[in-house]
Amino acid sequence: MRLSTKHLLGIRDLAPSDIQLILDTATQFKEVLQRPVKKVPSLRDITIVNLFYENSTRTRISFELAEKRLSADTINFTASGSSVSKGETLLDTVNNILSMKVDMVVMRHSASGAPHFLSKHIPAAIVNAGDGINEHPTQALLDAFSIREKLGSLEGKKIAIIGDIMHSRVALSNLYLLKKMGAEVMVAGPPTLIPTYLKEAFDVQVEYNVEKALAWCDVANVLRIQLERQNQVLFSSLREYNLAYGLKKDMLAKLNKEIFVMHPGPINRGVELDSDVADSGQSIILQQVENGVAVRMAVLYLLAGREMTTQS
Amino acid sequence: MKTILTSNQLAITIKRLAHQILENCPDPANTCLIGIQPRGIWLSNRLINEIRAIQPASAMKYGILDITFYRDDVRSELKVANQTEINFSIENKKVILVDDVLYTGRTIRAALDALMDFGRPAQVELCVLIDRRFSRELPIQPDYTGKSIDSILTQKVQVAWAENSEKDEVILF
Incomplete structure (x- = not known):
C-alpha cells in the first residue's frame, strides 16, 4: 500500500486512490494527536529540511510539528539570512544541504514550478509547500480532510471557492482535488480575479454573485486577497471588495441552511471575511489548522515509507 | 494443511481464556482488555463478550490499538493504519493485550511501545x-x-473468524 508518486509536487499528479490513502492515514494520525503522548517513532531515522524561500506561519509550523510528531529530525532553512542573499542558486543550496545526508525536502518557493525543477535534479523526496501561483497540495488535502470530517465524504458535495482565484495556489490545488474526488465545484468572485479558461479546464461553475454562490454551496472556501501578488489594480479598493464580495454575517443568516466557512489563512479581516463570520460557529478555520498537522504527518509518513522501500 | 482448532474447539478455548483472565483478575474495574489491530480484535471482541457474559457486572474496559506507526519494519513494508480506540486512561490499570498469533514477538514489542x-x-x-x-x-x-x-519457519498459521470468513477455524499450512 503506497502512493503512486515519489514526490508530492501537486494534486495534479495524484490518483484518487492516493488522495484516499492520504486522507485515511491522516484520520489515524489525528487520533495519535489526541493521545497523552502525541508522538510516534515512525520516521526516527529520517532527516527532513524545511526550505522556505517565502514567508509562512501556518504551513511552516504545521510541517515542523508534523515532522516532530513523527520523530523525524528537522532542519529549518529560510532564504533570508542565508547564503541565498550571496547569490547561491536553488540547486546549489539544496545539493549542499543534501550532501549532509538529508532524506526529504519540504519546500515553499515564490516561483511556480520550483519544486518540479528540483525533483528532476535531486534524489530526495520533495513535498511542495506552495510554489508561486501553481499549487499548495497539502492545503487542498487538509481542506478535503476538513470537509470530509464535517460532511462525511466529498462525492457530490457542493463546494464554492470564493475570492482571488487567479493568484491562488490554494484554489488550483483545491480544484484538482475536488474534481478528482467527485465533488461539485463553483468558483465565485470578481470577474477580474477569475481566469476565463477555468470553466472549460475544470468543468466548474462560475458565479460573480457571492450571495448566489452561498445559496448553492454546502461549504464556502473563502480565499485571501493576495495583495502581494497583484501588480495591477483588479478591483478599485479593499473597501469596495468587501462590500461586493466579502462574506458577512447577514448573508449566512439569510440562507435557509447552515453552510461551513473555510479559509486557508491568513485572514484579511473585514476584506474577504468579516470578523463575526470568521469567529462564528459555522467557521471551521481553526479546525482546518488542527487537521493540517495530521494531514502533513500522513503525507510525510507515506512518502518516507515509499522512499525507504525503493532504496532497499 | 492441518486444522489446529475447529470451530467447536475454538469456542471452548475462548471460554477458557475468558475464565482464566477473570480468575487472575481480582479487580475487573481497574483492568482493561486491549485488542491489537487488525487481527487481534476478532479474538478480543469475542473475549470481552464472553467476560461480560460470565460477569455481567464486571466493569472491565475494552479498547483497540493499532501499532502501524510503531513497527520496526517501516523500511521494508508500509502497512495501512487502522483505527485506535482507547477512550479511557490506562494509568495505574492492569492491561491485557490480546492478539491472535504470537510469532516473532515484534508486534507485541511495538504494542508495548504504543501502549506506553x-x-x-x-x-x-x-x-x-x-x-x-x-x-x-x-x-x-x-x-x-x-x-x-510447534511450527517451522515456512509454515503459516491462519486464524479465520465467522465475521470475516466462512467459519471459525485455525489452520496450519
Whole structure:
C-alpha cells in the first residue's frame, strides 16, 4: 500500500486512490494527536529540511510539528539570512544541504514550478509547500480532510471557492482535488480575479454573485486577497471588495441552511471575511489548522515509507 | 494443511481464556482488555463478550490499538493504519493485550511501545490464541495461551473468524 508518486509536487499528479490513502492515514494520525503522548517513532531515522524561500506561519509550523510528531529530525532553512542573499542558486543550496545526508525536502518557493525543477535534479523526496501561483497540495488535502470530517465524504458535495482565484495556489490545488474526488465545484468572485479558461479546464461553475454562490454551496472556501501578488489594480479598493464580495454575517443568516466557512489563512479581516463570520460557529478555520498537522504527518509518513522501500 | 482448532474447539478455548483472565483478575474495574489491530480484535471482541457474559457486572474496559506507526519494519513494508480506540486512561490499570498469533514477538514489542504513549499501566499481560513456540526473536512470552504449537519457519498459521470468513477455524499450512 503506497502512493503512486515519489514526490508530492501537486494534486495534479495524484490518483484518487492516493488522495484516499492520504486522507485515511491522516484520520489515524489525528487520533495519535489526541493521545497523552502525541508522538510516534515512525520516521526516527529520517532527516527532513524545511526550505522556505517565502514567508509562512501556518504551513511552516504545521510541517515542523508534523515532522516532530513523527520523530523525524528537522532542519529549518529560510532564504533570508542565508547564503541565498550571496547569490547561491536553488540547486546549489539544496545539493549542499543534501550532501549532509538529508532524506526529504519540504519546500515553499515564490516561483511556480520550483519544486518540479528540483525533483528532476535531486534524489530526495520533495513535498511542495506552495510554489508561486501553481499549487499548495497539502492545503487542498487538509481542506478535503476538513470537509470530509464535517460532511462525511466529498462525492457530490457542493463546494464554492470564493475570492482571488487567479493568484491562488490554494484554489488550483483545491480544484484538482475536488474534481478528482467527485465533488461539485463553483468558483465565485470578481470577474477580474477569475481566469476565463477555468470553466472549460475544470468543468466548474462560475458565479460573480457571492450571495448566489452561498445559496448553492454546502461549504464556502473563502480565499485571501493576495495583495502581494497583484501588480495591477483588479478591483478599485479593499473597501469596495468587501462590500461586493466579502462574506458577512447577514448573508449566512439569510440562507435557509447552515453552510461551513473555510479559509486557508491568513485572514484579511473585514476584506474577504468579516470578523463575526470568521469567529462564528459555522467557521471551521481553526479546525482546518488542527487537521493540517495530521494531514502533513500522513503525507510525510507515506512518502518516507515509499522512499525507504525503493532504496532497499 | 492441518486444522489446529475447529470451530467447536475454538469456542471452548475462548471460554477458557475468558475464565482464566477473570480468575487472575481480582479487580475487573481497574483492568482493561486491549485488542491489537487488525487481527487481534476478532479474538478480543469475542473475549470481552464472553467476560461480560460470565460477569455481567464486571466493569472491565475494552479498547483497540493499532501499532502501524510503531513497527520496526517501516523500511521494508508500509502497512495501512487502522483505527485506535482507547477512550479511557490506562494509568495505574492492569492491561491485557490480546492478539491472535504470537510469532516473532515484534508486534507485541511495538504494542508495548504504543501502549506506553497512553500512560503508565500498573501491569501488562499478554493473551494469545496461538503461540508459535521456538520462533521468538524477542524475549516476550504470553500469560494466557489458547494453544501452543510447534511450527517451522515456512509454515503459516491462519486464524479465520465467522465475521470475516466462512467459519471459525485455525489452520496450519
